[in-house]
Amino acid sequence: MARRSSQFICQSCGAVSSKWTGRCEPCGEWNSIIEEQTGAGIGGGPGKPPRSKGRVVELVGLQGDAKEAPRIQAKVAELDRVTGGGFVKGSALLVGGDPGIGKSTLLIQAAAALANLGHRTVYISGEEAIGQVRLRAERLGLAQAPVALAAETSVEDILATLEASPPPALLILDSIQTLWTDQVDSTPGTVTQVRASAQAMVRYAKRTGTTLVLVGHVTKDGQIAGPRVVEHMVDAVLYFEGDGAHQYRILRSVKNRFGATDEIGVFEMTGKGLVEVANPSALFLGDRSTTAPGAAVFAGLEGSRPLLIEVQALVAQSSLGTPRRAVIGWDSARLSMILAVLEARCGVRFSQHDVYLNVAGGLKINEPGADLAVAAALISSLSGLALPANCVYFGEISLSGAIRPVAQAPARLKEAQKLGFEQAYCPEGNLKDKMANGFSATGLPELGDFVAKLAVRSGASPQD
Ligand code: TYD
Ligand code: MG
DSSP: OOOOEEEEEETTTOOEESSOOSBOTTTOOBSOEEEEEEOSSTTOOTTSOOOSSOOOOOOOOSOSOOOOOOEEOOSOHHHHHHTTSSEETTOEEEEEEOTTSSHHHHHHHHHHHHHHTTOOEEEEESSSOHHHHHHHHHHTTOTTSOOEEEEOOBHHHHHHHHHTSOOOSEEEEEOGGGOBOTTSOSOTTSHHHHHHHHHHHHHHHHHHTOEEEEEEEBOTTSSBSSOTHHHHHSSEEEEEEOOTTOSEEEEEEEEETTSOSSOEEEEEEETTEEEEOSOHHHHHHTTOOSSSTTEEEEEEEETTEEEEEEEEEEEEEOOSSSOOEEEESSOHHHHHHHHHHHHHHHOOOOTTEEEEEEEGGGOOOOOGGGHHHHHHHHHHHHHTOOOOTTEEEOOEEOTTSBEEOOTTHHHHHHHHHHTTOOEEEEEGGGTTSOOOTTOEEEEESBHHHHHHHHHHHHTSOOOO
8 A cells, every 4th residue: 555655844945854853954943844745746746657758859959039028017117127127928926025015015006007908917815805805906096907806725726717718917826825736735835835836826827828926925034935946936036125114115026037136116105005116216315314423325236226325323432341233234244344344454443332333214235335335434423523415435345455346336326416416435446437527436446545535534533
């Protein structure tokens, strides 16, 4: 008799082991391992009998007919930008984000926009009842949009429903964690179920040319819950981020087989749903104090879009043996590095001071190009002198104290000028292009030069 086999699968990282343990070895998560039955069927693995003979497929060369992937645009500029110019037909997207961030709102708005443009759109909610979705649509003023709606969680029922009519242009499944298929023997939300359901739906999308959008929840450590495996199955992964204290939301592409990654779209959550923000720099710099020491404006880059962000530092005398270093919105290891370089190469000492660093507006910066702005904010706070209000900073600092060039300097400078800034401190290597009139950019080879320039301006020597 065939033995019923089971596996132990980590619900956090998807690692499979043959026995239960309290802690998952590969990802270090506690209590995340669950026993799941492995049977035949979709994604079930070795349950199927092996096929006796394979089919011969034709091998072709790289050259030949290749058309640009056909796209459907929602005509929502911020959304179309992130998807790389519109949803690609027959592709699958995963939209991840914290609960309550606005994923359902974003997608019902996108669904309505596409439906109003004449594309057949199906929205299947596994989390909310039809009444709830309708209520939201009504509140958003979208009740008239010809979106086909259902509340369903069974993959077989969803597929049967879809097969009964011509395939839609856009299919939204909210969320992947609620779907289940009776082909596998696990509870909904487990890795095996999510993987099998996603696989079945992606297969439908590829076969019919429907664009599939899957909604996925994010765990507390910021990964799409359960399976990273779903991220490999889909063509694009978008994260919807933001924090509770702020109204704006950022849609970021972290993987895109049909476009650039790291592209962002900025929205604002209002009483009437999500509204596009065409000029995010103005939003993030909106309520900045120009006279307080410790604030520097970083001319950053998100995907292909320049973005001005305020970096705030507070350097205060410490009463602790080991001074505190606290960072919000930036890498704390990177802050330690900048502090060490300032100390070792420029003689600016922070060893008796607590250092707090914050990126305004709750944004997160990943770019090393922010180094120079961080250094400027730190020095400004330490010396108690505000930096000029009309100046932006960017540049990567190396361990030797050299300031390295960053990508797309002209775009950054142009954005700064557009927003009324008049000067910039940037890497010397970035100063190849001619500056526009009325804007002065100072190229810096070394961090030491920068510290000396700030010291001259304040009429003092670097603090010790
Ligand atoms: P929702 O789309 O349900 O989030 P998710 O699907 O990611 O869990 O968004 C819910 C939040 O958005 C809720 O806290 C209320 C807020 N919201 C508004 O502020 N304005 C609106 O018009 C809507 C529809 C929601
Ligand atoms: Mg939702």
